[in-house]
Amino acid sequence: MKIVYTDNNATTKVADEVIEEMLPYFGELYGNPSSMHTFGDQVGKKVKEARQRVADFINADPDEIVFTSCGTESDNAAINAALIAFPEKKHIITSNVEHPAINNLYQHLKKTKGYEVTFVPVDKKGLLDLDLLYKSMSDNTAIVSLMWANNETGVLFPIEEIAKKTREKGILFHTDAVQAAGKIPIDVKKAGVDMLSLSGHKIHAPKGIGVLYVKKGFKFSPLLIGGHQEKGRRGGTENTVSIIGLGKACELAKENLPIMNTEVRGLRDYLQTGLLEKIPGSSVNGDLEQRLPNTLYIGFDAVEGESILLLLDREGICASSGSACTSGSLDPSHVLMAMKVPFKSAHGSIRFSLSHYNTKEEMDIIITTLVPVIQKLRDMSPFWKDGKMV
Ligand SMILES: *Cc1c(COP(=O)(O)O)cnc(C)c1O
Numbered sequence: 001m002k003i004v005y006t007d008n009n010a011t012t013k014v015a016d017e018v019i020e021e022m023l024p025y026f027g028e029l030y031g032n033p034s035s036m037h038t039f040g041d042q043v044g045k046k047v048k049e050a051r052q053r054v055a056d057f058i059n060a061d062p063d064e065i066v067f068t069s070c071g072t073e074s075d076n077a078a079i080n081a082a083l084i085a086f087p088e089k090k091h092i093i094t095s096n097v098e099h100p101a102i103n104n105l106y107q108h109l110k111k112t113k114g115y116e117v118t119f120v121p122v123d124k125k126g127l128l129d130l131d132l133l134y135k136s137m138s139d140n141t142a143i144v145s146l147m148w149a150n151n152e153t154g155v156l157f158p159i160e161e162i163a164k165k166t167r168e169k170g171i172l173f174h175t176d177a178v179q180a181a182g183k184i185p186i187d188v189k190k191a192g193v194d195m196l197s198l199s200g201h202k203i204h205a206p207k208g209i210g211v212l213y214v215k216k217g218f219k220f221s222p223l224l225i226g227g228h229q230e231k232g233r234r235g236g237t238e239n240t241v242s243i244i245g246l247g248k249a250c251e252l253a254k255e256n257l258p259i260m261n262t263e264v265r266g267l268r269d270y271l272q273t274g275l276l277e278k279i280p281g282s283s284v285n286g287d288l289e290q291r292l293p294n295t296l297y298i299g300f301d302a303v304e305g306e307s308i309l310l311l312l313d314r315e316g317i318c319a320s321s322g323s324a325c326t327s328g329s330l331d332p333s334h335v336l337m338a339m340k341v342p343f344k345s346a347h348g349s350i351r352f353s354l355s356h357y358n359t360k361e362e363m364d365i366i367i368t369t370l371v372p373v374i375q376k377l378r379d380m381s382p383f384w385k386d387g388k389m390v
Pocket of ligand 1: 071072101178
């Protein structure tokens with residue numbers, strides 16, 4: 001069966017060009033980039049090229065790029081460095097819709113280290129309460145960490161505007177840009193952030209490679225203490241193969257940004273319009289404007305997300321529900337709960353996240369599959385009667 005892959009916010013296909021770039025370094029070119037001999041230095045030169053490509057992608061200097069093992073490590077390393085830089089400050093700020101890499105870390109710091117944490121709320125559209133954010137900043141605040149784009153809704157936070165405020169107040173600002181990368185332009189100088197996280201597998205590079213941008217001048221303490229790799233900012237022999245792949249992926253992502261903003265956005269809008277028109281009792285979660293061009297998080301009244309996913313899966317369609325069913329909890333996603341989306345429609349929410357590999361034919365397959373699927377589930381639902389939710 002042919003797969004229709006629309007779960008690109010979970011992970012992406014490794015681009016063929018990326019695989020090709022990496023292959024020699026899986027094989028004969030296995031040297032250590034830190035070695036003094038020419039054989040290792042060959043790899044060192046290629047890692048240097050990759051670092052330049054990553055830097056170019058986000059308008060950073062190569063010296064400001066630290067390679068890590070994943071987006072999660074980048075997030076942890078950023079917060080860790082901030083807390084070490086300001087040991088006397090015991091307050092940290094984030095939002096209540098962050099990825100677990102930040103949310104659970106903040107919960108952990110609160111529980112085990114006694115940090116005072118402000119989880120700034122979002123409104124019904126998933127937009128951040130900026131007034132509350134600014135009011136919560138104080139001399140005691142060690143760091144503000146906010147995601148650039150939400151992984152479930154695709155809703156964007158105004159990073160540049162927030163960075164202006166944190167700069168005024170002399171507070172460090174980190175952004176998790178894992179979902180924003182490759183979908184909207186990222187310019188660290190224009191944005192004015194101190195630290196920024198990226199993950200390879202969300203932009204068509206392999207899993208297990210991440211980046212932390214660390215602005216020049218910040219006295220950064222490593223999370224992984226060891227060798228002098230990454231200029232003492234991350235111990236451990238470099239994952240050379242994946243770094244080289246990520247460099248290529250960043251180059252491609254930069255080239256493909258216009259396609260993301262036109263063609264992929266067009267496909268997303270086509271899917272959105274088609275589903276809203278053909279399925280009554282459906283609604284989009286999150287702000288329609290301040291949103292990634294590839295993401296559609298759509299709720300269907302009176303049905304369950306897991307059931308929809310199972311029936312889509314039978315037809316080879318890969319999507320995602322925001323629900324935390326895997327943990328045995330029947331609660332809908334923490335993002336939808338934070339947005340106060342009504343319980344009965346939050347439960348039937350499905351996220352379609354596209355890439356430039358998707359086609360209009362695939363959008364048509366999703367629409368023609370989903371219409372009878374929702375109908376079938378509603379026929380069995382106690383919450384659906386006479387064409388509406390009860
Ligand atoms: C996927 C993701 C991460 C984690 O990245 P990994 O490389 O999988 O650790 C962090 N933040 C956001 C917003 C993500 O979508």
